[in-house]
Amino acid sequence: MTIKHHIIDTLPKHPISRIGKCLVEMGKISIEDTEKILKKQNETGQRFGDAAISLGLVSDEDIKVALSQQFDYSFITPANSTYHKDLRAAYDPFSNQVESYRGLRSQLLFRWFNEGFKAVSFIASNRGEGASYLVSNLAVAFAQLGKKTLLIDGNLRHPRIHEIFNLKNKFGLSDILVDRVSVIDALQHLQDIPNLSVLSSGTVPPNPQELLGRLTFNQIIKNASTVFDVILIDTPAISDCSDSQIWSSLTKGVVMVSRLHHTSIEDLKVLKRSVDLTDASVIGAVVNEF
Numbered sequence: 407m408t409i410k411h412h413i414i415d416t417l418p419k420h421p422i423s424r425i426g427k428c429l430v431e432m433g434k435i436s437i438e439d440t441e442k443i444l445k446k447q448n449e450t451g452q453r454f455g456d457a458a459i460s461l462g463l464v465s466d467e468d469i470k471v472a473l474s475q476q477f478d479y480s481f482i483t484p485a486n487s488t489y490h491k492d493l494r495a496a497y498d499p500f501s502n503q504v505e506s507y508r509g510l511r512s513q514l515l516f517r518w519f520n521e522g523f524k525a526v527s528f529i530a531s532n533r534g535e536g537a538s539y540l541v542s543n544l545a546v547a548f549a550q551l552g553k554k555t556l557l558i559d560g561n562l563r564h565p566r567i568h569e570i571f572n573l574k575n576k577f578g579l580s581d582i583l584v585d586r587v588s589v590i591d592a593l594q595h596l597q598d599i600p601n602l603s604v605l606s607s608g609t610v611p612p613n614p615q616e617l618l619g620r621l622t623f624n625q626i627i628k629n630a631s632t633v634f635d636v637i638l639i640d641t642p643a644i645s646d647c648s649d650s651q652i653w654s655s656l657t658k659g660v661v662m663v664s665r666l667h668h669t670s671i672e673d674l675k676v677l678k679r680s681v682d683l684t685d686a687s688v689i690g691a692v693v694n695e696f
């Protein structure tokens with residue numbers, strides 16, 4: 407008796423682009439669909455992704471996700487994520503707004519991180535000027551570049567980082583400072599954004615200044631500097647308290663954050679003077695327009 411082997415050829419008849427393979431792997435299109443797309447491509451001269459969109463087989467979002475996977479780039483759609491809408495760098499990495507975060511990232515790399523420094527504090531004059539928003543998006547941008555990035559919520563009074571990344575804030579920086587948890591256990595790693603780790607603020611303490619004055623505090627940042635390429639710190643606004651000065655002296659570098667038509671020149675002068683009272687330097691200033 408002879409046994410016939412039937413080899414079922416699942417490969418398309420024509421070679422398909424890498425983006426096509428990615429879309430098949432994602433389950434967005436079938437092998438049969440690729441034939442239709444290739445036919446359309448031949449007729450119109452469009453790119454594979456554009457032809458797939460014009461046939462109504464995939465969405466613009468699907469193409470962005472496929473591209474991001476191809477380039478090993480973390481990109482998330484609002485539908486499949488629980489992050490806050492503020493995290494534009496994750497949801498909409500190709501927008502003009504996020505392009506400006508990449509511009510800021512390059513400036514900080516050239517002026518600061520490539521000079522051997524590891525940490526930067528982001529300080530605003532008043533609450534609501536966009537410091538937490540900026541530093542969160544910038545942290546994603548650094549992680550997307552492949553830098554091992556640590557984002558610390560140094561605002562022990564009005565913390566927001568855990569909310570933006572939808573993380574638990576049961577244990578964080580304040581709990582490490584009172585020995586309630588180890589650094590390893592307090593660090594949270596983001597599955598969708600592989601190079602990013604977050605240290606949330608932790609339990610809101612009654613005595614933030616005293617906690618930040620503890621010796622272990624310096625040690626945490628020193629140790630983190632040996633593990634991470636980039637450490638970004640969100641801090642409380644100057645008009646709220648003087649905690650940010652502690653962060654300034656620790657990181658030695660400060661980015662001043664302000665909001666167009668909201669922050670006054672006088673506010674910025676106060677902020678600059680407060681940094682000058684420490685041994686830190688202002689390495690940049692950002693004006694948020696929103």
Ligand SMILES: Nc1ncnc2c1ncn2[C@@H]1O[C@H](COP(=O)(O)OP(=O)(O)O)[C@@H](O)[C@H]1O
Pocket residue numbers: 492530532533534535536537538539540566694695696
């Ligand atoms: N660049 C921006 N574009 C749009 N909305 C922004 C921007 N920056 C901040 N916001 C909004 O302003 C509010 C306050 O921002 P946040 O970063 O929490 O301020 P801060 O940390 O300075 O107190 C948030 O609701 C946020 O959505």
Ligand SMILES: [Mg+2]
Pocket residue numbers: 537538539561564566640641
């Ligand atoms: Mg904030």
